[in-house]
Amino acid sequence: MELPESGDLQVMYTEEKILERVRELGAEISADYAGQMPVLVAILKGSVIFLSDLLRSIRLPVQVDFMAITSFESGGKPGVARILKDLDIPVSGRPVIIVEDIIDTGLTAGYLVRNLLARDPRSLQICTLLDRTVRRLVDLPLKYVGFDVPDTFIVGYGLDYRQEYRNLPFIGVLPEEAMED
Ligand code: IMP
Ligand code: MG
Numbered sequence: 001m002e003l004p005e006s007g008d009l010q011v012m013y014t015e016e017k018i019l020e021r022v023r024e025l026g027a028e029i030s031a032d033y034a035g036q037m038p039v040l041v042a043i044l045k046g047s048v049i050f051l052s053d054l055l056r057s058i059r060l061p062v063q064v065d066f067m068a069i070t071s072f073e074s075g076g077k078p079g080v081a082r083i084l085k086d087l088d089i090p091v092s093g094r095p096v097i098i099v100e101d102i103i104d105t106g107l108t109a110g111y112l113v114r115n116l117l118a119r120d121p122r123s124l125q126i127c128t129l130l131d132r133t134v135r136r137l138v139d140l141p142l143k144y145v146g147f148d149v150p151d152t153f154i155v156g157y158g159l160d161y162r163q164e165y166r167n168l169p170f171i172g173v174l175p176e177e178a179m180e181d
Contacts, residue, residue, distance in 0.1 A: 008175055008178070009156070009172030010173040010175075011172045012154055013170060014170050015157075022053045022057055023057045025057070025144050027059075029058050029097065030058050030060050039062070039091055039094050039097070040055065040097050040127075043066075043067055046101035046158045046166070047100050047129075047158060050099065050146075054099065054127070065088055065089045066085060066087075068084040068085035069108065070082045081107075090119075091119050092121065094122055095122050095123045096122075096123065096125075097127050098127065099128075100126065101128070101159055102130040103131050103132065105137040105138065106137055109138070110140060113140065126142050127143065128144070129147070130147055130148075131146075131148050132151060133148055152173050154172065155168065155172060161174055161179065
Protein backbone atom coordinates (compact mmCIF):
# COMPACT_ATOMS: atom_id res chain seq x y z
CA MET A 1 0.00 0.00 0.00
CA GLU A 2 1.22 3.50 -0.82
CA LEU A 3 1.81 5.85 2.08
CA PRO A 4 -1.04 8.36 1.88
CA GLU A 5 -0.23 11.99 1.26
CA SER A 6 -0.24 14.04 4.46
CA GLY A 7 -3.37 15.73 3.13
CA ASP A 8 -5.25 12.41 3.15
CA LEU A 9 -4.95 12.14 6.90
CA GLN A 10 -6.84 14.31 9.30
CA VAL A 11 -4.15 15.65 11.62
CA MET A 12 -4.93 15.19 15.31
CA TYR A 13 -1.59 16.38 16.73
CA THR A 14 1.02 18.22 14.68
CA GLU A 15 4.73 17.50 14.94
CA GLU A 16 5.21 20.82 16.78
CA LYS A 17 2.41 20.16 19.26
CA ILE A 18 3.74 16.67 20.04
CA LEU A 19 7.30 17.88 20.58
CA GLU A 20 6.14 20.69 22.84
CA ARG A 21 4.22 18.21 25.03
CA VAL A 22 7.03 15.63 24.99
CA ARG A 23 9.47 18.29 26.21
CA GLU A 24 7.11 19.11 29.08
CA LEU A 25 6.98 15.44 30.06
CA GLY A 26 10.80 15.27 29.89
CA ALA A 27 11.06 18.29 32.17
CA GLU A 28 8.61 16.73 34.66
CA ILE A 29 10.56 13.47 34.73
CA SER A 30 13.85 15.37 35.11
CA ALA A 31 12.47 17.17 38.17
CA ASP A 32 10.80 14.11 39.73
CA TYR A 33 13.86 11.86 39.39
CA ALA A 34 16.55 14.39 40.32
CA GLY A 35 19.44 12.55 41.97
CA GLN A 36 18.34 9.19 40.51
CA MET A 37 19.14 7.30 37.33
CA PRO A 38 15.87 5.87 36.03
CA VAL A 39 15.61 2.97 33.61
CA LEU A 40 13.25 3.81 30.76
CA VAL A 41 11.59 0.64 29.54
CA ALA A 42 10.19 1.21 26.06
CA ILE A 43 7.66 -1.21 24.66
CA LEU A 44 8.41 -2.22 21.09
CA LYS A 45 7.63 -1.18 18.51
CA GLY A 46 5.19 1.72 18.78
CA SER A 47 6.96 3.69 21.49
CA VAL A 48 10.37 4.08 19.82
CA ILE A 49 9.69 7.47 18.23
CA PHE A 50 8.25 8.85 21.47
CA LEU A 51 11.17 7.37 23.40
CA SER A 52 13.76 9.04 21.18
CA ASP A 53 12.24 12.51 21.66
CA LEU A 54 11.47 11.97 25.36
CA LEU A 55 14.99 10.72 26.05
CA ARG A 56 16.54 13.86 24.61
CA SER A 57 14.27 15.99 26.79
CA ILE A 58 15.41 14.36 30.03
CA ARG A 59 18.24 16.20 31.75
CA LEU A 60 19.42 13.33 33.93
CA PRO A 61 21.57 10.26 33.61
CA VAL A 62 19.19 7.57 32.35
CA GLN A 63 19.38 4.05 31.01
CA VAL A 64 17.18 2.67 28.27
CA ASP A 65 15.98 -0.84 27.62
CA PHE A 66 13.32 -2.51 25.49
CA MET A 67 10.66 -5.15 25.90
CA ALA A 68 8.43 -6.74 23.31
CA ILE A 69 5.34 -8.71 24.21
CA THR A 70 2.62 -10.43 22.22
CA SER A 71 -0.08 -7.85 21.83
CA PHE A 72 -3.69 -8.08 22.83
CA GLU A 73 -4.75 -6.11 19.76
CA SER A 74 -4.44 -8.98 17.27
CA GLY A 75 -7.10 -11.15 18.86
CA GLY A 76 -4.97 -12.41 21.75
CA LYS A 77 -7.01 -13.57 24.72
CA PRO A 78 -7.14 -10.90 27.42
CA GLY A 79 -4.79 -11.76 30.23
CA VAL A 80 -2.68 -14.05 28.09
CA ALA A 81 0.58 -12.44 27.04
CA ARG A 82 4.06 -13.64 26.31
CA ILE A 83 7.41 -11.85 26.39
CA LEU A 84 9.09 -11.88 22.98
CA LYS A 85 12.07 -9.78 24.05
CA ASP A 86 13.00 -9.29 27.68
CA LEU A 87 15.10 -6.59 29.36
CA ASP A 88 18.89 -6.77 29.29
CA ILE A 89 19.21 -4.55 32.39
CA PRO A 90 18.29 -5.97 35.81
CA VAL A 91 15.76 -3.58 37.35
CA SER A 92 15.75 -4.82 40.93
CA GLY A 93 16.17 -1.80 43.21
CA ARG A 94 16.03 0.62 40.24
CA PRO A 95 13.53 3.39 39.48
CA VAL A 96 11.70 2.17 36.35
CA ILE A 97 9.55 4.14 33.93
CA ILE A 98 7.50 2.25 31.34
CA VAL A 99 7.36 4.24 28.08
CA GLU A 100 4.28 3.52 25.94
CA ASP A 101 2.85 5.05 22.79
CA ILE A 102 -0.80 4.60 23.72
CA ILE A 103 -2.72 3.00 26.56
CA ASP A 104 -6.04 1.82 25.27
CA THR A 105 -7.72 -1.03 27.18
CA GLY A 106 -4.72 -1.07 29.51
CA LEU A 107 -4.28 -4.84 29.16
CA THR A 108 -0.74 -4.56 27.76
CA ALA A 109 0.43 -2.10 30.40
CA GLY A 110 -1.37 -4.03 33.15
CA TYR A 111 0.54 -7.16 32.20
CA LEU A 112 3.83 -5.25 32.12
CA VAL A 113 3.24 -3.68 35.50
CA ARG A 114 2.61 -7.08 37.11
CA ASN A 115 5.63 -8.54 35.37
CA LEU A 116 8.00 -5.70 36.33
CA LEU A 117 6.77 -5.41 39.92
CA ALA A 118 7.75 -9.05 40.40
CA ARG A 119 11.37 -7.96 39.75
CA ASP A 120 11.25 -5.68 42.79
CA PRO A 121 12.10 -2.28 41.29
CA ARG A 122 12.67 0.67 43.61
CA SER A 123 9.71 2.40 41.94
CA LEU A 124 7.57 1.87 38.85
CA GLN A 125 5.68 4.51 36.88
CA ILE A 126 4.08 4.70 33.46
CA CYS A 127 4.74 7.42 30.89
CA THR A 128 2.42 7.28 27.88
CA LEU A 129 2.16 9.77 25.07
CA LEU A 130 -1.49 8.95 24.49
CA ASP A 131 -4.22 7.81 26.85
CA ARG A 132 -7.59 6.57 25.58
CA THR A 133 -9.44 6.49 28.86
CA VAL A 134 -12.82 5.78 27.25
CA ARG A 135 -11.74 2.22 26.38
CA ARG A 136 -9.94 1.37 29.63
CA LEU A 137 -10.65 -2.09 31.06
CA VAL A 138 -7.84 -2.21 33.62
CA ASP A 139 -7.45 0.37 36.34
CA LEU A 140 -3.94 1.77 36.02
CA PRO A 141 -2.36 4.79 37.68
CA LEU A 142 -0.64 6.78 34.88
CA LYS A 143 1.94 9.22 36.18
CA TYR A 144 2.86 10.93 32.88
CA VAL A 145 0.33 11.40 30.07
CA GLY A 146 0.82 13.44 26.90
CA PHE A 147 -2.72 13.68 25.54
CA ASP A 148 -6.08 12.07 26.22
CA VAL A 149 -7.35 10.80 22.86
CA PRO A 150 -10.87 10.03 21.61
CA ASP A 151 -12.02 6.58 20.49
CA THR A 152 -10.75 6.96 16.92
CA PHE A 153 -8.02 4.79 15.43
CA ILE A 154 -4.89 6.88 14.89
CA VAL A 155 -1.51 6.41 13.24
CA GLY A 156 1.86 8.12 13.00
CA TYR A 157 4.68 9.09 15.37
CA GLY A 158 5.30 5.38 16.00
CA LEU A 159 1.69 4.20 15.88
CA ASP A 160 0.90 1.74 13.11
CA TYR A 161 -1.90 0.26 11.11
CA ARG A 162 -0.68 -3.21 10.10
CA GLN A 163 2.94 -2.12 10.64
CA GLU A 164 2.64 0.93 8.35
CA TYR A 165 2.53 4.68 8.98
CA ARG A 166 4.91 4.65 11.96
CA ASN A 167 7.15 7.12 10.12
CA LEU A 168 4.60 9.94 9.85
CA PRO A 169 5.97 12.82 11.93
CA PHE A 170 2.46 13.76 13.15
CA ILE A 171 -0.48 11.81 14.59
CA GLY A 172 -3.50 11.54 12.36
CA VAL A 173 -6.72 9.70 11.67
CA LEU A 174 -6.43 7.18 8.88
CA PRO A 175 -9.31 7.53 6.38
CA GLU A 176 -11.70 4.55 6.23
CA GLU A 177 -10.63 3.83 2.61
CA ALA A 178 -7.08 3.16 3.79
CA MET A 179 -8.25 0.39 6.16
CA GLU A 180 -8.95 -3.06 4.79
CA ASP A 181 -11.94 -5.20 5.87
P1 IMP B 1 -4.02 -1.92 25.11
O1 IMP B 1 -3.38 -3.21 25.59
O2 IMP B 1 -5.44 -2.12 24.67
O3 IMP B 1 -3.88 -0.78 26.08
O4 IMP B 1 -3.32 -1.56 23.75
C1 IMP B 1 -2.10 -0.96 23.66
C2 IMP B 1 -1.48 -1.16 22.30
O5 IMP B 1 -2.49 -1.23 21.24
C3 IMP B 1 -0.62 0.03 21.96
O6 IMP B 1 0.70 -0.14 22.43
C4 IMP B 1 -0.71 0.07 20.45
O7 IMP B 1 0.29 -0.75 19.89
C5 IMP B 1 -2.07 -0.50 20.10
N1 IMP B 1 -3.07 0.55 19.79
C6 IMP B 1 -4.14 0.91 20.53
N2 IMP B 1 -4.84 1.91 19.95
C7 IMP B 1 -4.19 2.20 18.79
C8 IMP B 1 -4.43 3.18 17.73
O8 IMP B 1 -5.36 3.99 17.73
N3 IMP B 1 -3.52 3.14 16.71
C9 IMP B 1 -2.47 2.27 16.67
N4 IMP B 1 -2.21 1.37 17.62
C10 IMP B 1 -3.06 1.32 18.69
MG1 MG C 1 0.77 -1.64 17.67
